Amino acid sequence: MSDHISGPRALADPIADITDVYAFPSPQQPGHLVMVLNTLPFAAYTAVFSDGLIYRLRLRRVAPVGSGHSARFAAEDDEYTFDVVFGPAGATGDPTVVDQVGTCTTPAGESVAFRVNDTDGGEGHGIRVFGGVRWDPFIMDAPAALKTIATGRLSFTDPGSIYLDGKNVLGLVLEVDLAQLPGAELVGIVAETLTRGTFNVRIERVGRPEVKNLMLAPKQFDQVNRDLEIRDLYNMEDAFKLGDSYGGAYRARLNANLDFWDGLDGAIDWRRTGDAVSHPLTEMVIADFLVVDVTKPYLEQGSFFEIETAALRGQTHRTCGGRSLNDDVMDTLFTQLINAGRGPVIRDGVDQASRPASRSFPYLAAPNPDPPELPHHH
Numbered sequence: 001m002s003d004h005i006s007g008p009r010a011l012a013d014p015i016a017d018i019t020d021v022y023a024f025p026s027p028q029q030p031g032h033l034v035m036v037l038n039t040l041p042f043a044a045y046t047a048v049f050s051d052g053l054i055y056r057l058r059l060r061r062v063a064p065v066g067s068g069h070s071a072r073f074a075a076e077d078d079e080y081t082f083d084v085v086f087g088p089a090g091a092t093g094d095p096t097v098v099d100q101v102g103t104c105t106t107p108a109g110e111s112v113a114f115r116v117n118d119t120d121g122g123e124g125h126g127i128r129v130f131g132g133v134r135w136d137p138f139i140m141d142a143p144a145a146l147k148t149i150a151t152g153r154l155s156f157t158d159p160g161s162i163y164l165d166g167k168n169v170l171g172l173v174l175e176v177d178l179a180q181l182p183g184a185e186l187v188g189i190v191a192e193t194l195t196r197g198t199f200n201v202r203i204e205r206v207g208r209p210e211v212k213n214l215m216l217a218p219k220q221f222d223q224v225n226r227d228l229e230i231r232d233l234y235n236m237e238d239a240f241k242l243g244d245s246y247g248g249a250y251r252a253r254l255n256a257n258l259d260f261w262d263g264l265d266g267a268i269d270w271r272r273t274g275d276a277v278s279h280p281l282t283e284m285v286i287a288d289f290l291v292v293d294v295t296k297p298y299l300e301q302g303s304f305f306e307i308e309t310a311a312l313r314g315q316t317h318r319t320c321g322g323r324s325l326n327d328d329v330m331d332t333l334f335t336q337l338i339n340a341g342r343g344p345v346i347r348d349g350v351d352q353a354s355r356p357a358s359r360s361f362p363y364l365a366a367p368n369p370d371p372p373e374l375p376h377h378h
Helices: 008-012 142-151 211-216 231-236 247-265 282-286 306-312 329-339
Strands: 018-025 032-043 053-065 072-075 080-086 101-105 111-115 122-124 127-135 168-177 186-195 202-206 290-293
Touching: 008 202, 008 231, 018 186, 018 202, 018 290, 032 053, 032 186, 072 186, 072 282, 072 306, 080 127, 080 168, 101 127, 111 122, 111 127, 202 231, 211 231, 211 247, 247 282, 247 329, 282 306, 290 306
Parallel strands: none
Antiparallel strands: 018 032, 032 168, 053 072, 053 080, 053 186, 080 101, 101 111, 122 127, 127 168, 186 202, 186 290
């Protein structure tokens, strides 16, 4: 689920559907930043990238603004953009072998080519890039989360199960020499898919996991926009500079759904201060990008959302933040949403992938040659 099937357009065009975004200091090469953009939920073993899309990773320096419960991260205007595009897939005579070439363009305009599914990737100009079918690293008991929303009761079991475990995604991995990002310390990272050609339309964008499916999708708690499917509107926005038109709608939806999550344990842990109408997490969530401290070392577990929670508490962060591939981020997220990190860890019963990611390039685990298929509903 993390961002799988996150709106009507993603459902209609799954090739452009971003399933997850990860960003973390390289465990293999200090002084490098790794960014992972996964697309196409339930990818076939022979899936290819679209030659009609731009796969984009955007970085900006960010800084905390506001204090306490009104804290959030604001992005500078200067941007570093990495664009990846693909040629059409060629025939190889072997149905299990894909022949496709991708090209990554750096912020300086230099390009690096690579062959799809070649685990060595392509290298040059301070970056290394891989693209291909990989094992989906996302772990969560999605049906239990949906049941929680539907029933208003925590529905996780121990153990839980990863929904359709063994499914594949199309993964893009970029390892960037931080010399490309001079002076960077805290960076915000967002991934996008856009139409390719003379007119680029943003189809989807993803920063943090589950913002769309768990915090923006449920309609029933929102008294302001009860009937509005809001996620496609949200996807069209610039993560670093939200437009004015729909801000009220996003905030109303977030306020309602964040209140729902907070109340699941029977206690209100995110208390509004003074005359605040907004939930204390709303402004942090709506600045929707991963926040990474590129000066801190790689951490396998526990860095996700740590920079944000430190800012909300008025403390100094201790970790690299971001999101690493094996970090059980959903337990972190559920715990923050439900008890503000003050109570017991809220576990979804799934703690690791059955094929975890590695600590060396291209990090994502090898794909499943026979992945489970998405059940069709008639």
